[in-house]
Amino acid sequence: MNFTRYIDLYCERTAPGFWNEPINALSNAAFLVAALLALRVYARRGRHDVPDLILILLAAAIGVGSFLFHTFATGWSELADVVPIWSFVAFFVLVTIYRLTGESPWPTARIAMIVLGSIGVVFWFTSGDVATDDASGPGYLNGSLQYLPALLALMIFSGVTLVHRHPARYLVTGAAITFLLSLIFRTIDLMTCAATGIGTHFMWHILNGVMVGLLLHALLWYLPARRAG
Template sequence: MDWLAAIDIYCERTGPEFWAEPLNALSNLSFIGAALWGWVEAKKRHRTDVMTVILIALAAMIGVGSFLFHTFANTWSELADVVPIWTFVLLFVLVAIHRIGGVRPGRIGIGLAVVVAVFALLFAFGGDGADNQAIAGQPEITHTHSHAEEPANTLLNGSEQYLPAVLALLAFAFLSHRKGHPIAPWVAAATATFMVSLTLRTLDMHLCAIWPLGTHFIWHLLNGTMIALLFQGLIRSRDARTV
């Protein structure tokens, strides 16, 4: 694997320069903001347990990793982008199952195995890197024409990789609402926010002809908002009785 292979899969990038995606790069501050708000609220409510602190740190790492990917735009920085994202998703699901669902850690093992299997299949058969290997394999990004003249990479622009996150949020929203848990409104708001952000991520390369800046930076801003909502719901809500 060529760790320095260039990757160009977003509308805003039109060259190999470090700051070729300024909006996509700087919009990652939303994840840092979500982490900071989560930390302040956790300190205030005395919820600074190990798992909460790890989740907050992972949220900040998402911002850092995504910033690296949208500046260096190569194979190693793509890995720095995706690893914190899916680690956060996996850990948040497990923490939510335990705290909100009241499931003992030992009973989460089967669910963990299923989630890991789904992620493994996802990375094996899809994702941004898989959708754009022809571009990523080039030693250097060279643009002799605008994105307006280039076709979109795929119909969903790689967004199909986030299907597990969509399903997890929908299930979480349904179950928390059904149980009448205080976290339900926070999860519902987070789910709605993610649906909008995922739509905008999908449209990014399709709209280059009429919106050269793309919509990926809005995906970052809304996902930072989504994580902030999930944090606030988790931190402010009581833990369920363990069963």
């Protein structure tokens, strides 16, 4: 991977330069807002569960990493973008399964292997790589296929909470719907470029910030740890 190569994937970017995507860059504040609101809930709860705090910090890291990518637009900043995203997804899945199974290690390990293995298979066929090795463009569906595993995992999670009438079902279902909408905006960014001039990628950031906030609140309110970490 060339860490210094210039990457031009989105409508708003028209040339190399630090501030060539101001709207895409600033819209990442949505992740910081989601993290701050979740941190307030975490602090008011009066208990300190380490996994919850890690997820809140990862949510903030998504915003920072994406900001770096949409300002520097280089190979290294792309990694700063995708690593926090997939770290949040993987860790959230693990923590959620652990708590839904009553914090039982072996059932968690079995279910996690099945879920993450299934996501990995889907990811292999839809993306093959979270990074963009071809600087000529984002590829099929504007590169959105790489997020199909995350969408499927969230839809499955939503279905499980609805079937079992879990108290978190409305927040989780809302998060799944929000993520689907955000994925649509990410996909049509270049298609709408001529009409909008700036594209729609900034809506991907804003809606994903909402989605992450809903998931964090679902975890903090309705899936707390049985004991402090």
